[in-house]
Amino acid sequence: MALAPITVQPTPSPEQTRTNARANIIFAVGVFLLLALAWKLSKELEIIYVSALFAVVLMPIVVKITKLNIRGWHPSRPVAIVALIAAVALALTLFFTIGLPPVLRDIKSFSDDLPQKLPLIVAKIKKVPMADKIGIDSIAARAENAAAATASYLFSSLPLWLSHVFDLLTAAFLCIYFMLExxxxxxFFLSLFSFDSRRRLDATLKKAELKMSKWLLGQGLLMLILGICSVIVFGILHVRYFVLLGVLMGILNIIPIAGGVITIILAAGVAALDSWPKMFGVLIFYAIYINIENAVLTPRIMKSSVDLMGLTVLVALLIGTALAGIVGALVAVPTAALITVLLDEYAVQRDSHA
Known part of the structure; x- marks a missing residue:
């Protein structure tokens, strides 16, 4: 049996060793400088990322507008973008003039009524067996202080929110430019990769774009439906602060299971302060709605999107909120969808026999 020849690797010369060492040092310094620059420009990079993400989500709508046939005329991309901006501006105007004032009024009424309502709540809870064992009085005092502090924060921090208007306008203009160019x-980004890698990455990113836009638009529609239905039903039942509760029902619907449970408990508790029939009416409404959503709305609205696990959505919201507050929460789920697609394509190892 012949032995395979042993290949001896040539020993690098001292000059090559010094060259490799210099290259490694320069690379390490370059990476450090890039990280330092990214840390210095973290706010600007956040605005750019949010703008690009919203451009990706909104581009399918722009494409659909350009495909409209109006007596043989198809809108160009700039015209489609202008139409989309006009629709968004109209929706925001209606929200700030019609939707926001009742919500602020309900928040003000809730913060004013809480000191008078809290003793009634405590008295009802004390009638529950074993309620005195959990220190309900101290819990009520803490809840009153927390609610008062929250309401005070919402109104006192309004000027701070308004100070970020320039950032919002910058993000909006960048989003428009991303949709145009x-x-x-x-x-250019794809040209940085080899041809074979470029084709695979292009297909993966297009799949991620479809998933991000479909999931976000579908979830937004589900949130809108629940919010409108809740406001209407709570208003018919004459539940206090029905506009605020309906808005909360819609917004927190983005959090799977937990969001709905928290809001329905809150709405049922507020209704129970007036009468038990109102509370049962709220619970019956939510039980009917959740069955309709699971059986009819979700399969029809979300059928064209790739599902995201509830745990993925919850973890993404927690991390996004911790990193960038409200802005992080807005982009958390689309970012999770992007990461999910990239991991599925490049990291997940599949069994070829499965």
Whole structure:
């Protein structure tokens, strides 16, 4: 049996060793400088990322507008973007003039009524067996202080929110530019990879774009439906603060299971302060709605999107909120969808026999 020849690797010369060492040092310094620059420009990079993400989510709508046939005329992309901006501006105007004032009024009424309502709540809870064992009086005092502090924060921090208007306008203009010229930046990004890797990455990113836009638009529609239905039903039942509770029902619907449970407990508790029939009416409404959503709305609205696990959504919201507050919460789920698709394509090892 012949032995395979042993290949001896040539020993690098001292000059090559010094060259490799210099290259490694320069690379390490370059990475450090890039990280330092990213840390210095973290706010600007956050605005750019949010703008690009919203451009990706909104581009399918722009494409659909350009495909409209109006007596043989198809809107160009700039015209489609202007139409989309007009629709968004109209929706925001209606919200700030019609939807926001009742919510603020309900928040003010809730913060004013809480000191008078809290003793009644405590008295009803004390009638429950074993309630005195959990220190309900101290819990009630803490709840009153927390509610008062929250209401005070919402009104006192309004000027601080308004100070970020410039950042919002910057993000909006960047989003418009990304929708107009994003394809060129995308092609340049792909050109940094080899041809084979470029094709695979392009297909993966397009799949992620579809998932992000479909999931976010579908979830937004479900939140809107629940919010409107809740406001109407709570208003018919004459539940206090029905506008605020309906808005909370819609917003927190983005959190799977937990969001609905928290809001329905809150709505049922507020209704129970007036009468038990109102509380049962709220619970019956939610039981009917959740069955309709699971059986009819979700399969029809979300059928074209790739499902995200509830745990993924919850973890993404927690991390996004911790990193960037409200802005992080807005982009958390689309970012999770992007990461999920990339991991599924490049990291997940599948059994070829399965």
């Amino acid at each position: 994003g394809e060129h930046a995308y092609e």
